[in-house]
Amino acid sequence: AQRVTQPEKLLSVFKGAPVELKCNYSYSGSPELFWYVQYSRQRLQLLLRHISRESIKGFTADLNKGETSFHLKKPFAQEEDSAMYYCALMRKTSYDKVIFGPGTSLSVIP
Amino acid sequence: SAVISQKPSRDICQRGTSLTIQCQVDSQVTMMFWYRQQPGQSLTLIATANQGSEATYESGFVIDKFPISRPNLTFSTLTVSNMSPEDSSIYLCSATSGTYTGELFFGEGSRLTVL
Numbered sequence: 001a002q003r004v005t006q007p008e009k010l011l012s013v014f015k016g017a018p019v020e021l022k023c024n025y026s027y028s029g030s031p032e033l034f035w036y037v038q039y040s041r042q043r044l045q046l047l048l049r050h051i052s053r054e055s056i057k058g059f060t061a062d063l064n065k066g067e068t069s070f071h072l073k074k075p076f077a078q079e080e081d082s083a084m085y086y087c088a089l090m091r092k093t094s095y096d097k098v099i100f101g102p103g104t105s106l107s108v109i110p
Numbered sequence: 111s112a113v114i115s116q117k118p119s120r121d122i123c124q125r126g127t128s129l130t131i132q133c134q135v136d137s138q139v140t141m142m143f144w145y146r147q148q149p150g151q152s153l154t155l156i157a158t159a160n161q162g163s164e165a166t167y168e169s170g171f172v173i174d175k176f177p178i179s180r181p182n183l184t185f186s187t188l189t190v191s192n193m194s195p196e197d198s199s200i201y202l203c204s205a206t207s208g209t210y211t212g213e214l215f216f217g218e219g220s221r222l223t224v225l
Contacts, residue, residue: 032211032212034212034213036214043114043216043217043218043219044153044202044214044216045215045216046213046214049211049212049213051211086152086153088212090212096141096212097143097155097158097168098143098155098212098214099155100145100152100153100154101152102151102152103152
């Protein structure tokens with residue numbers, strides 16, 4: 001069955017420190033993976049997708065099919081990065097749908 | 111992109127009653143979805159709202175409990191029927207436009223508390 005796991009429910013880092021939010025998935029097909037972010041009092045929004053291979057707000061994520069991982073990384077955390085982060089997988093069946101992981105709450109300590 | 115408005119934003123309901131949540135998108139979108147986020151949990155897909163036809167429900171969700179309508183490309187409703195305290199959740203409407211790439215736009219959510 002398709003599944004997305006995020007082992008850390010809470011993650012705290014100091015400002016300026018590197019941050020890595022872990023995501024693993026299980027999917028029999030060719031995955032399309034995403035990171036969504038929800039800042040305090042804002043709606044959930046797309047941060048980045050693996051297919052774009054882009055860096056958004058200093059964040060990058062590399063799809064590792066061998067390890068079935070899609071970890072989110074940033075070399076220097078900023079206070080404004082504090083938010084809830086959800087890893088997500090688009091499941092392509094007869095109709096497409098997005099499945100979300102449990103989420104990691106990132107807190108950047110000043 | 112798409113801007114999604116949901117109402118009500120929150121409500122407190124009595125056990126056994128039903129509540130309808132409305133979702134309005136500011137532009138024509140191809141796909142609309144309803145998600146549930148229970149306290150401390152992640153988002154769970156309830157169903158895909160299909161225009162002019164019955165919604166496609168995920169495992170564990172049924173039409174009698176969560177009837178969904180989508181009369182046009184910009185509007186959908188989700189009804190939570192015969193509510194119990196276990197239905198206390200945030201219900202999120204989401205949509206995508208153009209070719210579905212997996213990018214979803216979300217409403218602010220409707221927080222329901224069932225007493």
